Amino acid sequence: MDNPKVVICMSTYNGEKFLAQQLDSFIAQTHQNWRLIVHDDGSTDSTKQILARYADLDDRVRVVDDEGHLGIKRAFLSLLSKEDAELYAFSDQDDVWHEDKLAVLVARLRGEDPSVPTLIYSRFDEIDAQNQILPDRSSQAVYSTRLKDFLLINTATGCTCMVNHALRDQLIRPLTSLRLSAIHMHDWWAALVASALGQVIFVNQKLVSYRQHGNNVLGAPTxxxxxxxxxxxxxxxxxxxxxxxxxxxxxxxxxxxxxxxxxxxxxxxxxxxxxxxxxxxxxxxxxxxxxxxxxxxxxxxxxxxxxxxxxxxxxxxxxxxxx
Incomplete structure (x- = not known):
């Protein structure tokens, strides 16, 4: 797995404000063997136009626009089935990836058995709407890798996650019978399945600037x-x-x-x-x-x-x- 292809899965909805920054951070990745597959879930702003412009500029960008409204959980899980690759990454529409995000995760997976369903995730820093880094709350963070730790709460934030082909297959195999109302979110579900059927790996490094909009439940301990x-x-x-x-x-x-x-x-x-x-x-x-x-x-x-x-x-x- 010297230069594996990474399919980046993204679901957008009215993301015009920060979308270009996120797309630019993909283009700036030091690991360049990636493909972006985007499902737009019915945007009414200029999101679709921004995506079309980037798709014209870079043939690694592919927009899937023939499935209508799916909702975020089904959108992300269904995107995993759109293209074959060794690795898959989840992305929000409003974060900024550090330029070595893909390279670091790919390097850590090198040598792991590809037949074992695997999810890898990392730490992140937090930024506000003006790209200013927010106070570090790392001392409060919990990063888990065991099944028992994923049963009642999730610690693997989707924008930091990457899954291998074996886990991707396990996630999409029962997709038609999956009760979406029974899962909280795609990232938690992926981590839960990985921890039960294979492994979860944590990389103790900040690889994403995770944007906060002021409505998050967790925040600085004021x-x-x-x-x-x-x-x-x-x-x-x-x-x-x-x-x-x-x-x-x-x-x-x-x-x-x-x-x-x-x-x-x-x-x-x-x-x-x-x-x-x-x-x-x-x-x-x-x-x-x-x-x-x-x-x-x-x-x-x-x-x-x-x-x-x-x-x-x-x-x-x-x-x-x-x-």
Missing amino acids: GGRFLKRFGRFLEFRESRIVDSGTKQAGELLRLYGPQLSVDQTQLVAGVADLFHGWAPIKKQRFLKRQGLFIRSKFLNIETILLLWMFPSQRRRVFSRNEV
């Missing part, structure tokens, strides 16, 4: 941010994360169950069953025994409180916080 988080906690707003985790666990078991080991099956089934019925003590013991508590005080407290709620109360909470 007093105002804490009060916002605490307010969301009081409303159980973060419960959708662990709820998504349990649903994804059930979907993983349904689609890939025969490929899981006995221990994996027991672990995944326990998470899938977490909010079914009412057995709070038993399920708290399961979480503790498996080491599944999340590195977030708010989420851990919410999870325990949810376990003690009657099923009808939980359903109301989850329904209120659906996105």
Whole structure:
């Protein structure tokens, strides 16, 4: 794998403000053997015109515009099937890739068994709308590679991820039967499948400037941010994360169950069953025994409180916080 082809998958929607910067960062990559496949999900601004201009300038850019509205989850997963390559990368429409992003990830994968489904991801820095780097919050970050760590929360940010051909095949094989409502987002799902069927690799290097727009749940640990988080906690707003985790666990078991080991099956089934019925003590013991508590005080407290709620109360909470 000296010079593997990397297919970059991007879904756009009204991204005219920052799209050109992102596309320019692809062109500036030191690893030049890449192809960009873009699905536009119904933009009404100049996004399509920007894409067409870059496609005219660079034949590595290909726009897929014949599938209509797909939504972000289906768009990204379906893009994996559009072209054969050794490697695939996910990209947002508004970030900026560091010029060595592809080169670093490709180099780290060199020597890995290509038959093992693999997802690799890295750290990132954060920028605002003016491209100014935001305060570093690395001390708060958690970077996981194990199945148990991906069951209730995701740590692999999509814009930093690359997957190999073996994982790509595992992701697209059941795509027609995949229940999209059961997965939170394409990057979390890809990391979950990789950690169950193969491996997840973390590169401790910042390779993407991840743009923040001011609406992110997580942010700098200021007093105002804490009060916002605490307010969301009081409303159980973060419960959708662990709820998504349990649903994804059930979907993983349904689609890939025969490929899981006995221990994996027991672990995944326990998470899938977490909010079914009412057995709070038993399920708290399961979480503790498996080491599944999340590195977030708010989420851990919410999870325990949810376990003690009657099923009808939980359903109301989850329904209120659906996105």
